Amino acid sequence: MDLDLSPEDIAFREAVRALIAATFPEGSPYDPKGDGDVRWHAALASRGWVAPKWPVQFGGPGWSPAQHFVWERETTRLGVPSHIGGMGMGMLAPILFAYGSEAQQRRFLPDILANTVRWCQGYSEPGAGSDLASLRTRAVLQGDHYVVDGEKVWTSGAHTADWMFCLTRTSDEPKRQDGITFLLVNMRAPGVQVSPIVSIDGRHMFNRVTFDGVRVPAENRIGREGEGWTVAKGLLTHERTGQAFVSLSLDLLRRIRLAAGEIPGSSGGLLIEDPGFAARLGLAEVELRALEITELRTLAEVEAGGAPGAQSSMLKLKGTDIVQRMTELFVECAGPYAAPWFPDVLGQPQTIGPDWARPEVIRYLEGRAASIAGGSDEVQRNIIAKHVLRL
Ligand SMILES: Cc1cc2nc3c(=O)[nH]c(=O)nc-3n(C[C@H](O)[C@H](O)[C@H](O)COP(=O)(O)OP(=O)(O)OC[C@H]3O[C@@H](n4cnc5c(N)ncnc54)[C@H](O)[C@@H]3O)c2cc1C
Secondary structure (H helix, E strand, O other): OOOOOOHHHHHHHHHHHHHHHHHOOOOOOOOOOOOHHHHHHHHHHHHOOOOOOOOHHHOOOOOOHHHHHHHHHHHHHOOOOOOOOHHHHHHHHHHHHHHOOHHHHHHHHHHHHOOOOOEEEEOOEOOEOOOHHHOOOEEEEEOOEEEEEEEEEOOOOOOOOOEEEEEEEOOOOOOHHHHEEEEEEEOOOOOEEEEEEEOOOOOEEEEEEEEEEEEEEHHHEEOOOOOHHHHHHHHHHHHHOOOOOHHHHHHHHHHHHHHHOOOEOOOOOEHHHOHHHHHHHHHHHHHHHHHHHHHHHHHHHHHOOOOOOOHHHHHHHHHHHHHHHHHHHHHHHHHHHHHHHOHHHHOOOOOOOOOOHHHHHHHHHHHHHHHOOOOOHHHHHHHHHHHOOOO
16 A cells, blocks of 8 residues: 555645635635635635535546545645535435436535535434434325424434435335335425424534424435335445544644643643653554554555445544544643533633633534444444454
8 A cells, every 4th residue: 555645646735725725815714604615615616626525427526535535634634624515415415326316416416516505314313313224204105295294303404404315214114124215305394393402512503303294295205115224324324434533633633732732731841741641642643543544544445446344434433532532632731721611601601711722622522422423333333343343
């Protein structure tokens, strides 16, 4: 495996850096709450880079795995999103490529590419998370419409979404997976209700979504009736791919070093000199470097025509563990400055302490969910046990 970037990849890296610098010159960093996404989308569109992972025939740039690697590292390092378009771009589009009809592709893909519609994922239900096949949201075909009744939970971004890609039960087969159908539901349809669930970081990202007699045109079904499980499984592979968080952890490592080099430790010197802290940071770094090599090896295999398979579970499992440990170390750096960012403790966030402390506390809290979202750690271990260890 050749780990060095080729001259072409280095030229590509320079082009990525130039685009970011031209779009967000020094002093105007990417701001998701301002016009950051609009500017970034326009810049990406000007280069044909809006949908890095899409096949060329649907508007993707046709990058090699090495170019994807460079792209992810550089965008993370320079603080811009590696892709925009959310779940529509990263999760639904690959499903439309594989299972959507031409009419469905023509109808839904352009809006995803233009970043004008938001999608959410309606899989989990109360009692159907890891054991997704036990889902009960019912869809009954009446003429040319399905009538949908039931409830979804933990639906990220449902409150801002225009559409949901949704798993429904259309029949009660002996094998539960065979009675599931994949539907695209308009979130503005009568009978759809979204209620907020506020998470530990005080923010509203999750929702509970209920369906009460919601009418969904049969033409919004992806694949055949009862084929939803096959469609869903394909989608989950895309969800887990790229969840090693290596770029994020590398960036966290760099910034922890900077912060711990400014903060006093318990033994009189700086925190970075504290043997206990330094040992834990060093161990996390060694594991991160090993994960980075594993990710590179996986990329090389994919480049040679292989499929990642259970390796994506390994990358997610270890990547989640490391990113959580990095965020813990960062909160340790913040020490007492972490407290003001727990709204329940001190009310509104206070403006004391170093600037870097604030986002890191939120990231630490968010990071707890990474070992649940997209399949919990235990579920990933089950996959590895079955497909790698053949247990
Ligand atoms: C940040 C975040 C975002 C999410 N966004 C969405 C979304 O947009 N759309 C959506 O549909 N869902 C979403 N989810 C839900 C997510 O998919 C589920 O939380 C996840 O599948 C786990 O299901 P559960 O919460 O019902 O837990 P359960 O499945 O009830 O699991 C509870 C515990 O039991 C363990 N466990 C369960 N089964 C096994 C087993 N067979 N072997 C060993 N241990 C087991 C689990 O690991 C876990 O520790 C999100 C979750 C998070 C945290």
